[in-house]
Amino acid sequence: MVLSSPDLLLQVKGVHKRFGANVVLAGADLDVPRGSVVTVMGRSGTGKSVFLKCLAQVILADEGQIFFDGRALADNDAKSRLEFRRRCSFLFQSNALFDSLTALENVALPLEQTTDLRDAEIRERSLEAMRQLELESHQDRYPSQLSGGMQKRLALARAIVTRPELVLFDEPTAGLDPLRRNAVFTMIAKYQRQFGFTAVIVTHDVQEALAASDRVALLDKGRMNFQGSPTEFRASEDLVVTSFRDNITALNASLAAIRQGEIIPSEDS
Amino acid sequence: MRGRACKDMVRALGSHTLAIVHGLGDFTLFTLRSFQSALGSRRLFRRVLRAGFEQGVRCLPVILIVGIFTGLVLGLQGYYVLNRFGSESLLGALVSLSLVRELGPVLAALMLVGQAGSALSAELGIQRNTEQVAALETMGVSSLGYLVTPRLLAALVVFPMQTALFVTIGLLGGSLSGSLLLGLESGVYWSSVERAVQMQDVTECFLKALTFGLLTISLCAYHGFNAHRCRNATGARAVSASTTRAVVQSSIVVLAADYVITSFLV
Amino acid sequence: MKQTQLEFLVGAFVLLGLAAITYLTVKLGGGSLLGNDTYALEARFTSASGLNTGSNVVVAGVPVGRVEAIRMEPSEYTAIVTFRVMSGLKLPTDSMASIKTTGLIGDKFVALSPGADETHLEPGARITMTESSVDLESLIGKMAFGSVTEETEKAPPP
Numbered sequence: 300m301v302l303s304s305p306d307l308l309l310q311v312k313g314v315h316k317r318f319g320a321n322v323v324l325a326g327a328d329l330d331v332p333r334g335s336v337v338t339v340m341g342r343s344g345t346g347k348s349v350f351l352k353c354l355a356q357v358i359l360a361d362e363g364q365i366f367f368d369g370r371a372l373a374d375n376d377a378k379s380r381l382e383f384r385r386r387c388s389f390l391f392q393s394n395a396l397f398d399s400l401t402a403l404e405n406v407a408l409p410l411e412q413t414t415d416l417r418d419a420e421i422r423e424r425s426l427e428a429m430r431q432l433e434l435e436s437h438q439d440r441y442p443s444q445l446s447g448g449m450q451k452r453l454a455l456a457r458a459i460v461t462r463p464e465l466v467l468f469d470e471p472t473a474g475l476d477p478l479r480r481n482a483v484f485t486m487i488a489k490y491q492r493q494f495g496f497t498a499v500i501v502t503h504d505v506q507e508a509l510a511a512s513d514r515v516a517l518l519d520k521g522r523m524n525f526q527g528s529p530t531e532f533r534a535s536e537d538l539v540v541t542s543f544r545d546n547i548t549a550l551n552a553s554l555a556a557i558r559q560g561e562i563i564p565s566e567d568s
Numbered sequence: 569m570r571g572r573a574c575k576d577m578v579r580a581l582g583s584h585t586l587a588i589v590h591g592l593g594d595f596t597l598f599t600l601r602s603f604q605s606a607l608g609s610r611r612l613f614r615r616v617l618r619a620g621f622e623q624g625v626r627c628l629p630v631i632l633i634v635g636i637f638t639g640l641v642l643g644l645q646g647y648y649v650l651n652r653f654g655s656e657s658l659l660g661a662l663v664s665l666s667l668v669r670e671l672g673p674v675l676a677a678l679m680l681v682g683q684a685g686s687a688l689s690a691e692l693g694i695q696r697n698t699e700q701v702a703a704l705e706t707m708g709v710s711s712l713g714y715l716v717t718p719r720l721l722a723a724l725v726v727f728p729m730q731t732a733l734f735v736t737i738g739l740l741g742g743s744l745s746g747s748l749l750l751g752l753e754s755g756v757y758w759s760s761v762e763r764a765v766q767m768q769d770v771t772e773c774f775l776k777a778l779t780f781g782l783l784t785i786s787l788c789a790y791h792g793f794n795a796h797r798c799r800n801a802t803g804a805r806a807v808s809a810s811t812t813r814a815v816v817q818s819s820i821v822v823l824a825a826d827y828v829i830t831s832f833l834v
Numbered sequence: 835m836k837q838t839q840l841e842f843l844v845g846a847f848v849l850l851g852l853a854a855i856t857y858l859t860v861k862l863g864g865g866s867l868l869g870n871d872t873y874a875l876e877a878r879f880t881s882a883s884g885l886n887t888g889s890n891v892v893v894a895g896v897p898v899g900r901v902e903a904i905r906m907e908p909s910e911y912t913a914i915v916t917f918r919v920m921s922g923l924k925l926p927t928d929s930m931a932s933i934k935t936t937g938l939i940g941d942k943f944v945a946l947s948p949g950a951d952e953t954h955l956e957p958g959a960r961i962t963m964t965e966s967s968v969d970l971e972s973l974i975g976k977m978a979f980g981s982v983t984e985e986t987e988k989a990p991p992p
Contacts, residue, residue: 355706384705384707384708391703395699395700397703412611412704412714413610617840625843625844664862668858729848729850733854736858762861762862763941765863767863769862770858774855
């Protein structure tokens with residue numbers, strides 16, 4: 300067992316994952332310093348979510364090592380995995396809220412099932428988490444009765460109520476409009492500072508990610524092509540990085556064109 | 569050419585057999601793990617209570633309705649058959665033994681599969697589909713312990729109770745059609761019931777109820793829980809396919825297990 | 835649904851279910867009531883056909899016990915029936931055991947007719963005075979093939 304550097308909360312080395320003949324991850328690495336916000340970017344379909352799920356052990360990687368707080372998480376070590384899971388929260392792209400429980404019960408569930416706190420304490424802590432995310436007036440509603448943004452906040456409340464050291468965000472802005480996207484990143488940054496957790500975000504929203512993160516990584520063809528600060532990312536001369544940046548610029552240009560009412564030639568004309 | 573076709577057939581047989589054995593092993597492990605998960609599960613009693621409500625209180629009406637009609641029709645049919653031999657006084661024995669030994673446990677289990685089992689399978693399938701099961705795992709909560717264990721524990725208590733209620737109301741139904749409709753003395757009916765049923769029959773009845781409860785609820789949970797592993801469907805289709813499979817297999821298992829238990833006990 | 839309401843409903847269901855289970859085991863099963871307070875007796879019959887383990891044992895038409903085992907005695911080709919009766923019941927040594935039928939085709943049971951002796955049967959004792967079941971089939975056979983009438987014809991005229 301190789302001990303990783305002490306200032307890294309999470310270190311991923313050479314994670315491989317294949318589904319049948321389809322190789323999704325071919326040796327992806329990632330360093331996550333304690334207390335930082337790290338964003339993994341990449342085109343859709345490059346296996347960002349699979350990578351994150353491998354970190355959270357939702358999917359077990361075929362190969363590779365994951366160190367959490369200096370200790371390797373082994374596949375067959377149920378105890379260390381359980382400890383990791385109790386210190387880490389995962390925010391699903393789909394939120395994965397329990398749809399037959401009320402908002403408050405959703406937030407209380409991880410405390411009820413993983414701690415020996417008394418009922419009153421659990422209620423208090425859950426309400427506190429909901430208050431911080433401005434959801435206290437919706438505690439008796441069911442997830443399906445909440446708006447998309449509120450559901451996202453509820454999922455975040457459920458993730459932070461256990462006071463985790465690490466929170467993994469899977470596409471937190473998927474399907475949101477640009478304004479909301481910004482709000483979500485602001486929210487993550489705000490609560491990250493407030494609660495002091497370390498965050499790993501997977502997203503394809505480059506602009507927002509660059510603004511909100513301490514470190515960014517670019518996943519392409521199953522490997523991390525770039526890891527560094529946002530400034531380094533902007534300045535990088537790496538071929539993959541430049542082409543990714545160019546694509547974004549081109550996309551932004553065409554979006555701007557649509558906003559200005561220019562006619563986009565359709566494919567069949 | 570011929571040899572090849574034969575070889576293929578044998579191979580297909582082999583692969584099916586392996587799949588069945590694999591499935592049986594998987595199912596057994598699933599059930600064992602569910603019981604094992606009871607050890608580390610917190611606030612289990614509340615979940616058991618909730619499951620007891622779903623399997624017990626919710627299913628009570630259907631148990632009582634089916635039970636009383638079964639008793640009524642047994643009384644009616646039995647009366648006409650026994651009438652030919654002039655032994656109407658044995659009606660109680662006929663109704664009670666049919667109910668206690670076979671119909672009670674089997675029909676109660678089938679009704680519970682139809683109501684509680686299908687609901688359980690669909691619920692778990694949807695929770696699997698919407699990543700709620702994965703969410704539990706990422707929280708460090710055992711999804712088996714949280715979702716399946718309480719249902720299994722509740723089934724072990726609820727199935728015998730529902731069966732007892734089914735038999736009791738069925739006996740009442742038999743006496744209604746026997747004494748009210750056909751004019752048999754109700755004392756004759758009840759004394760025949762009491763004389764016919766013995767401890768051995770009652771034990772058999774509860775043994776069956778326990779076995780059916782364990783097998784059906786576990787099977788329904790297994791299929792719902794593994795909805796994502798459905799081979800020929802995904803999403804909503806997978807949920808419906810796994811629910812159908814759960815109900816069909818549970819019903820078959822009830823009747824097959826009934827035969828096995830009966831043949832061992834008699 | 836509120837937790838208390840849920841608890842109440844489940845509690846009510848459990849009470850109902852327990853009542854039904856108790857009814858089945860105690861009232862119908864009946865075994866536990868006879869339970870420990872019984873003693874075993876044996877009786878030798880030339881035929882125990884139709885008798886089963888669990889069949890009733892009655893005195894004056896009142897059930898007092900059940901048949902426990904039926905086995906064949908190889909030395910004399912007879913059936914030995916072991917049954918248990920309530921321990922409060924003292925049977926004179928010259929009591930008779932007979933196998934009877936409820937109705938024409940009903941269940942077979944063992945009827946005990948108490949004798950007049952001063953001494954009582956000890957647990958495990960064997961009743962020697964017995965009367966086997968009436969073999970209905972051979973009786974019908976005799977009637978059908980005329981052996982019954984032949985016998986009456988052979989009887990000396992009054």
